[in-house]
Amino acid sequence: MSGVRVLVGTKKGAFVLSADGQRKSWDVSGPHFAGWEIYHMKGSPSDPNRIYASQSNSWFGQVMPRSDDGGQTWQTVGNKFTYDGVAGTHAWYDGSPHPWEFKRVWHVEPSLGDPDHVYAGVEDAAMFESKDGGQNWTELSGLRQHDTGPKWQPGAGGLCLHTILIDPTNPKRIFVAVSAAGAFRTDDGGATWKPINRGLSSQFMPDPTAEVGHCVHRLAMHRSRPNVLFMQKHWDVMRTDNAGDTWTEVSGNLPTDFGFVIDVHTHEPETIYVVPIKSDSEHYVHDGKLRVFRSRTGGNEWEALTKGLPQKDCYVNVLRDAMSVDSLDPCGVYFGTSGGQVYASADAGDSWSPIVRDLPAVLSVEVQTLA
Amino acid sequence: MIRVVLPPPLRLLAQTGPEITVDVAGAVTQRTVLDAVEQRYPMLRGTIRDHDTQRRRPLVRFFACEDDLSDEPPDALLPRQVAAGEEPLLIIGAIAGG
Numbered sequence: 366m367s368g369v370r371v372l373v374g375t376k377k378g379a380f381v382l383s384a385d386g387q388r389k390s391w392d393v394s395g396p397h398f399a400g401w402e403i404y405h406m407k408g409s410p411s412d413p414n415r416i417y418a419s420q421s422n423s424w425f426g427q428v429m430p431r432s433d434d435g436g437q438t439w440q441t442v443g444n445k446f447t448y449d450g451v452a453g454t455h456a457w458y459d460g461s462p463h464p465w466e467f468k469r470v471w472h473v474e475p476s477l478g479d480p481d482h483v484y485a486g487v488e489d490a491a492m493f494e495s496k497d498g499g500q501n502w503t504e505l506s507g508l509r510q511h512d513t514g515p516k517w518q519p520g521a522g523g524l525c526l527h528t529i530l531i532d533p534t535n536p537k538r539i540f541v542a543v544s545a546a547g548a549f550r551t552d553d554g555g556a557t558w559k560p561i562n563r564g565l566s567s568q569f570m571p572d573p574t575a576e577v578g579h580c581v582h583r584l585a586m587h588r589s590r591p592n593v594l595f596m597q598k599h600w601d602v603m604r605t606d607n608a609g610d611t612w613t614e615v616s617g618n619l620p621t622d623f624g625f626v627i628d629v630h631t632h633e634p635e636t637i638y639v640v641p642i643k644s645d646s647e648h649y650v651h652d653g654k655l656r657v658f659r660s661r662t663g664g665n666e667w668e669a670l671t672k673g674l675p676q677k678d679c680y681v682n683v684l685r686d687a688m689s690v691d692s693l694d695p696c697g698v699y700f701g702t703s704g705g706q707v708y709a710s711a712d713a714g715d716s717w718s719p720i721v722r723d724l725p726a727v728l729s730v731e732v733q734t735l736a
Numbered sequence: 737m738i739r740v741v742l743p744p745p746l747r748l749l750a751q752t753g754p755e756i757t758v759d760v761a762g763a764v765t766q767r768t769v770l771d772a773v774e775q776r777y778p779m780l781r782g783t784i785r786d787h788d789t790q791r792r793r794p795l796v797r798f799f800a801c802e803d804d805l806s807d808e809p810p811d812a813l814l815p816r817q818v819a820a821g822e823e824p825l826l827i828i829g830a831i832a833g834g
Contacts, residue, residue, distance in 0.1 A: 400745055424795040424829040425745055425783040441749065441779035445787045 367736060369691045370435065371699055371720065372416065373707055374403035374729035379418060381436045382720050388697055388711040391720045397439065398430065405472050405686055405729040408435075409480035413733050417483055417499060419470035427469050429485075431499050442499035446470070446487055449506035455489065456518045465489045465509070472686060474529035477536055486526035490517060490543040492555060505555035508541065513560060513577040520544035520580045520599075521645075527685055528584045532591040540594060540609065545580035548596065550609050561609030565598060583685040585627045587634035595637050595664070597627040597685075602639055604664050615664020620651045626688035630713060631696045635663040638690075638698060638714060640683040648703075649680035657700070659714050673717035674708065681706070686729035693734060701727025738769055739824035746784070746827070750777040755824060764819035766798060767810040784827060799826040 367386035373379065378396030397403075401420045409415040414435045420428040427446065430439040446467045457463035468488040476482035481498040491509045493502040508526075517524060525544055532538035537554040540561075547562040565579045572578075580599035587593065596603040596612065600623050603612040616622035621641045630636035639658050643651045650656065655674040658667040681702035691697035698714050701707045705724040708717045737757050747754060758772035767790070774781045785792050790810065792798070797806045801815045801823050817823035 399748065401748075422745065424743075424793070425749075426793060428749060428779070428783065444782045447788060 367693060367734065369693065369697060370408075370413075370733040370735060371689075371707065371709075372406040372408065372418075372436070372729075372731045372733070373701055373721075373724065373727060374406050374418070374686075375701075375705070375725040375727050376402055377725035379403040379406060379420075380721070380724060382707065384720075386693055388691075388693070388709060393721055394436070397436070398428075401428070402469075403728065404469060405731070407473050407475060407731045408733045409475040409483075410477050411475075412480035413735055415475065415480040415498075417473040417475060419473055419485070421469040427467075429470070429499050443495065443501050446485070446491075446493055446502050447504070448491060448509070449504040450510075453510075454515060455524060456516055458518065460518070462515070465491075467491075468523065471525045471527045472529055474531065477531055477533060484529050484531075484539075486529050486541060488523045488525040489519075490524045490526040490546060492526055492529070492541060494555065505551075507551070507556050508549060508558045511549070511558055511560070513546070516577055517543065517546040518578065528581070530584055530586045530594070532586075533588045534591055538591070538608070540584055540586070542581040542584050542596075544582065545599070546577045547579040548581050548584060548594075548609055561605075562612070563610065564605070564612030564614075565603065566601070567599065569599075582625045583627050585629050585637065587629045587631075590634050593634065593663075595627050595629060597624050597639055599623065599645060602627065602664060615660070617660070617665035617667055619658055619667050620656075624683075625685040626683050626700065628688045628690055628698070630698075631690050631692045632694060633661070633696075633713075636661045636713070637664065638688065639667075640688070640700065642682060648682045650682070653677050653679050655679045655681065655702070657698070657710075657714055657717075670710075670714045670717070672715065673710075684728055686731075687727050689730050689732040691732045691734045697732065699730050699732055701730045703727065737821045738764060738772070738818065739821055740769065740773055741824045741826045743827060743829045745829065746780060749779050749783065752777070757821075763811075764814050765811050766805070766808065766814065766825075769814065769818075769825055770810075795830040795832055797828050797830050799828065800824070 371382040378399045380395035383392045404419045406418040416432040418430045452465040454462035472486040474484040485493045492505045528542035530540040592608045602616045657670040681704040688700040698710045
């Protein structure tokens, strides 16, 4: 019988939420790694029992747990992330040169075909890969050593590489996003990279349309159309139909186009979801209402999804890695909030109910659909 | 036998109780004790000191015999009571942050 497993990373540990295909009755496991920040967890597409996690805190740094049994038990694998060669400098908030320093792993992305092959997006922004199940990590330094690297500046959350999307038709093509440098693409498995930010406009920059410097919050792709990407930028929701060569704005009738998450319906490549946030200085939802907005037209025309979500006195945020979809039919949609709620919809967003209400602040939500 | 008290997050990581013991051959210093701790508990590598520089992480502190030894050179001898197993080396997370 089919089922789903929701991997929830929080400020104080990890939780695993499990249900059968009905998605009505949930088993909650955790906290795992109690007290540690779990920025992200994700399972291997080719072996759902293989799950990688990013465990860190300010005192004791980065740890990388791995599970080989679907999250029941964990072992610690390699946590040595050393930049390739002379690390050099990027730009600090004031524009001055600042040494590249590893701080934490924001995102783990298992490769599509090999559970031992996994990528990690880190702060300060770089991409690493491991081909031995996370024991050893090597930087794909062509990204950080791009000519524009010395110009990259951190966003408020740090200079983080937070999104990694692998083209399912061509694993050598990978898209990443860095706050606040922008989006980048490799077509050779990570050896060389190009900025793909044409069409973005960021008014906080001296040159709003510069090649780099854009605070991209999240990218999303439907696996059937890897040249179509959707982006939640600091402000603006964007799409590209040519693998990032050019972007157009599709914010349309959203009440605010600031936000963090964006995701795509599993079975409808033109159906996308965002959670608008009031502003970059007020990191909570608009009007005290928790609303997911859905577009069935690939953007521009949005409808508010509110059934089952609080519609007054709600002031939570939904962070960039905290939304995911399952591959059941109807498509399930899940997201977690800074208030510790994880909401699920088993009908593509038409209605919602909380799986849990009182976790620590949620940093990430990933879903595995189990056969 | 050297006694070492770990902070709670590292106990969780190493799956130990509050206090562990390690054997050190030769001089008992921060470096030789931490080498022995990391040898026995490899999951702690990188959490107390940097992988490459071997420098103490900024928010980790070392105490023994009521003294703050955090800024002592890593090759300085630890107090006689630590070397004799009478007192533990305390590894703690600084009281900072939230």
